[in-house]
Amino acid sequence: MSDNxxxxxxxxxxxxxxxxxxxxxxxxxxxxxxDSKSIREQHSHTMTIHESELPDGVLFASNKNDVSDAVxxxxxxxxxxxxxxxxxxxEGHVNAPFGGLSIDLNNMNEILNVYQDDLLVTVQPGVTRxxxxxxxxxxxxxxxxxxxxxxxxxxxxxTRASGTNAVRYGTMKDxxxxxxxxxxxxxxxxxxxxxxxxxxxxxxTRLLVGSxxxxxxxxxxxxxxxxxxxxxxxxxxxxxxxxxxxxxxxTTIQSGIxxxxxxxxxxxxxKACNLYSxxxxxxxxxxxxxxxxxKKSVDEQSELFGEIALEFGGxxxxxxxxxxERNKLWKAxxxxxxxxxxxxxxxxxxxxxxxxxxxxxSECIVETVKDLNDNDLIGPIASHAGDGxxxxxxxxxxxxxxxxxxxxxxxxxxxxxxxxxxxxxTGEHGIGQGKRKYMYNELGNSVDVMEAIKKSFDPNLIMNxxxxxx
Numbered sequence: 415m416s417d418n419x420x421x422x423x424x425x426x427x428x429x430x431x432x433x434x435x436x437x438x439x440x441x442x443x444x445x446x447x448x449d450s451k452s453i454r455e456q457h458s459h460t461m462t463i464h465e466s467e468l469p470d471g472v473l474f475a476s477n478k479n480d481v482s483d484a485v486x487x488x489x490x491x492x493x494x495x496x497x498x499x500x501x502x503x504x505e506g507h508v509n510a511p512f513g514g515l516s517i518d519l520n521n522m523n524e525i526l527n528v529y530q531d532d533l534l535v536t537v538q539p540g541v542t543r544x545x546x547x548x549x550x551x552x553x554x555x556x557x558x559x560x561x562x563x564x565x566x567x568x569x570x571x572x573t574r575a576s577g578t579n580a581v582r583y584g585t586m587k588d589x590x591x592x593x594x595x596x597x598x599x600x601x602x603x604x605x606x607x608x609x610x611x612x613x614x615x616x617x618x619t620r621l622l623v624g625s626x627x628x629x630x631x632x633x634x635x636x637x638x639x640x641x642x643x644x645x646x647x648x649x650x651x652x653x654x655x656x657x658x659x660x661x662x663x664x665t666t667i668q669s670g671i672x673x674x675x676x677x678x679x680x681x682x683x684x685k686a687c688n689l690y691s692x693x694x695x696x697x698x699x700x701x702x703x704x705x706x707x708x709k710k711s712v713d714e715q716s717e718l719f720g721e722i723a724l725e726f727g728g729x730x731x732x733x734x735x736x737x738x739e740r741n742k743l744w745k746a747x748x749x750x751x752x753x754x755x756x757x758x759x760x761x762x763x764x765x766x767x768x769x770x771x772x773x774x775x776s777e778c779i780v781e782t783v784k785d786l787n788d789n790d791l792i793g794p795i796a797s798h799a800g801d802g803x804x805x806x807x808x809x810x811x812x813x814x815x816x817x818x819x820x821x822x823x824x825x826x827x828x829x830x831x832x833x834x835x836x837x838x839x840t841g842e843h844g845i846g847q848g849k850r851k852y853m854y855n856e857l858g859n860s861v862d863v864m865e866a867i868k869k870s871f872d873p874n875l876i877m878n879x880x881x882x883x884x
Contacts, residue, residue: 426492426512426875426879427492427493427494427512427513427514427879428492429513431491431492431493432470432491432493432494432513432514433470434491435487435488435490435491435493435515436449436470436471436493436515438487438491439471439473439484439487439488439515440471442483442484442487443473443480443484446473446474446475446476446480447471447472447473447474448471448472448474449470449471449472451468453472454468454469454470454471454472454516455468456501457469457472457496457498457501457508457510457516457518458508458509458510459501459503459506459507459508459509463762463763463764463810463812464505464506464509464847464848466509467506467509467510467511468510468513469494469496469510469513469514469515469516470510470513470514470515471515471516472498472515472516472517472518473515473516473517473518474518474520474521475517475518475519475521475522476521476522477522478522478594478596478602478633478634481517481519481596481631481633482596482600482601482602483600484515484517485596485597485598485599485600485631485876486599486600488514488515488876489598489599489600489874489876492874492875492876493514493515493876494510494512494513494514494515494876494878494879495514495515495516495517495627495631495876495877495878496508496509496510496514496515496516496517496627496878497516497517497519497568497572497627497631497632497878498516498517498518498519498520499519499520499539499540499565499566499568499569499572500520500542500563500564500565500566500569502561502563502564502565502569503569503573503843503844503846504765504766504843504844504846504848505840505843505844505845505846505847505848505849506846506847506848506881507572507573507626507627507844507846507847507878507881509846509847509880511847511879511880512879512880514876514879517631519538519539519540519566519568519631519633520540520566521540522538522539522540522568522633523538523540523541523542523545524537524538524541525537525538525541525545525546525549526538526634528549528550528553528555528639529608530553530555532608533555533638533639533640533641534591534608534636534637534638534639535550535555535557535636535637535639536592536634536635536636536637537567537634537635537637538568538633538634538635539566539567539568539569539571539632539633539634539635540566540567540568541566541567541568542564542565542566542567543557543559543560543561543564543565543567543570544564546567550639554641554642555639555640555641555642556639556640556642557589557637557638557639557640558577558579558582558583558589558640559575559576559577559579559580559583559585559586559589560577560578560579560748561575561576561577561842562577562748562749562750562751563751567635567637568632568635570586571586571590571593571622571623571632571635572623572624572625572626572627572632573586573624573626573842573843573844574586574587574623574624574842574844575842576798576801576803576841576842577798577842578675578677578704578744578747578748578798579674579675580798580800580801580803581667581673581674581675581676581798581800581801582672582673582674582675582706582800583640583674585842586623586624587620587623587624588638589637589638590619590623590635590636590637590638591606591608591619591636591637591638592604592605592606592607592608592619592635592636593605593606593618593619593622593623593632593634593635593636594632594633594634594635595622595629595630595631595632595633596630596631596633597629597630597871598629598630598871598872598873598874598876598877602633603618603630604634605618605619605621605622606618606619608636621867624844625882626844626845626846626878626881626882627877627878627881628868628872628877628878628879628881628882628884629867629868629871629872629877630871630877631877643674643706643707644707644708644709645705645706645707645708645709645712645735646674646704646705646706646712646735646737646740647704647705647712647716647733647734647735647740648702648703648704648705648733648734648735648739648740648743648744649702649703649704649705649716649719649731649732649733649734650695650700650701650702650703650730650731650732650733650743651700651701651703651720651723651728651729651730651731651732652695652696652698652699652700652701652728652729652730653698653699653700653701653723653726653727653728653729654698654699654727654729655699655727656678656680656681656699656779656780656783656795657776657779657780658699658726658727658728659678659699659700659701659726659728659799660678660775660776660779660780660797660799661726661776662701662722662723662725662726662728663676663678663701663772663775663776663799663800664772664773664775664776665722665725665726666719666722666800667772667800668772668773669718669722671715671718671719671722672705672706672707672715673703673704673705673715673719673800674704674705674706675702675703675704675744675800676701676702676703676704676799676800677701677702677703677747677796677797677798677799677800678699678700678701678779678795678796678797678799678804679699679700679702679747679750679794679795679796679797680699680783680794680795680796681697681698681699682757682792682793682794682795683750683753683754683794683795683796683807684696684697684698684699684700685697685757686750686753686754686756686757686794687746687747687749687750687753689753689756689757690746690749690752690753690756690757691742691745691746691749691753693742693743693746696729696730701723701728701799702743702744702747703719704740704744705719705733712735716733720733747796750794750796751765751807754794754796754807754809755807757794757809758792758809760811761809761810761811761812762809762810762811762812763807763808763809763810764807764808764810764821764825765805765806765807765808765843766805766806766808766825766828766840766843766848767803767804767805767806767840767841767842767843768803768804768828768829768831768832768837768838768839768840768841769801769802769803769804769832769837769838769840769841769842770802770832770835770836770837770838771802771835771836771837772800772801772802774802774835774836774837775797775799775802775804777835778804778831778832778835778837779795779797779804781831782795782804782806782828782831783795785824785827785828785831786806786808786824789820789824790817790820791808791809791817791820791821791824792808792809793806793807793808793809794806794807794809795807798841798842801841802837802841803841803842804841806828808821808824829849829852829855829856830852830855833852833855833856838856839852839855839856845881845882845883846881846882847880847881850881850882850883853882853883861883864882864883865883865884868882868883868884869884
């Protein structure tokens with residue numbers, strides 16, 4: 415945020431009004447409210463090196479009426495509101511740069527209805543992805559979106575999250591059917607019914623998915639479910655160079671092989687995973703992949719992929735339909751963040767991501783690795799390679815000013831590189847505070863249209879201010 419924007423927004427909120435609002439919230443909600451410093455610290459940003467900015471108080475909402483009543487009070491006093499899930503976002507989404515009220519939705523964690531015949535489920539926002547799939551286990555259905563963290567469904571919807579299965583099943587925008595949300599005036603709306611398609615008016619569901627809490631607070635989500643495949647087989651193959659690994663992904667996708675997952679780890683990330691998850695993978699660039707379908711189709715997919723990998727020098731290709739072996743590999747992949755974080759004790763980690771068209775993936779990764787090497791930066795890379803998305807976990811000694819000074823310019827070059835390749839500065843982490851400055855570079859004057867929508871929905875600018883663009 416620029417100094418001018420920060421000063422303008424700062425003048426929008428009156429500290430006395432905020433304190434009066436917090437006092438009224440406290441009186442109304444009693445033990446559901448806390449203004450202790452430790453609780454407020456837990457509800458600011460903790461996952462990366464963004465500086466924490468604390469709210470003035472935290473409300474632990476029990477139901478949508480709590481949310482609605484609190485929002486009405488905050489709107490009357492023009493008090494900022496920051497929705498909070500499990501706090502696993504990377505870009506400062508849950509920070510409170512102007513103070514205000516954090517509304518914690520973790521107690522709203524009921525799975526309300528499973529519509530098994532329609533392949534749908536309705537949940538409250540505090541339900542986590544692991545909780546949901548555990549609940550669905552005996553139905554023969556599952557929910558495929560799987561960001562590395564055990565994120566809440568509300569948070570995943572707000573940031574338009576993705577994960578390892580996106581190459582086959584899409585992202586949250588493809589899998590949210592309907593949303594119930596509390597709008598900035600406290601009114602509760604539903605964006606659509608449960609029909610598979612509709613042409614009735616504006617697509618408010620897609621507008622709220624990815625809005626990062628700036629347009630409303632999600633209180634219910636209806637999601638698509640999928641049948642558990644007959645056979646799930648996982649594979650892995652190593653390469654001597656990251657370019658060969660990335661080129662294998664590109665050719666696989668362009669050949670139309672319907673992989674469910676295809677993930678790329680560079681040599682440093684593989685080493686970190688070996689240490690953290692106690693594996694013995696070859697410490698070279700690695701592809702992890704998964705095939706879903708009938709036994710015949712899975713066998714065919716695996717064989718075709720093996721031929722492509724061999725063309726690019728792939729070695730040690732192994733695959734298995736043994737659940738225990740497969741789950742061990744994917745658990746290590748989901749723990750890649752924690753593996754990277756523990757790889758260099760005494761350093762802090764800044765995790766960032768970009769996404770490019772699949773045809774530019776190899777080029778973008780190779781240039782990024784060169785950029786890291788040229789600037790003596792350590793940054794393990796893990797990629798949802800099948801959809802052109804990759805993450806860089808930059809490791810920094812925060813006591814080394816020279817090292818810290820390299821971070822900002824590297825992030826700028828990375829985002830600029832992706833955007834120039836007709837990609838995006840963020841495939842799934844979202845904008846939050848950290849990537850606001852790239853919005854105009856990527857989207858131009860369409861950001862002005864977004865701002866107009868924001869001000870129309872939220873004229874008092876109370877919903878998660880300081881994020882996205884306002």
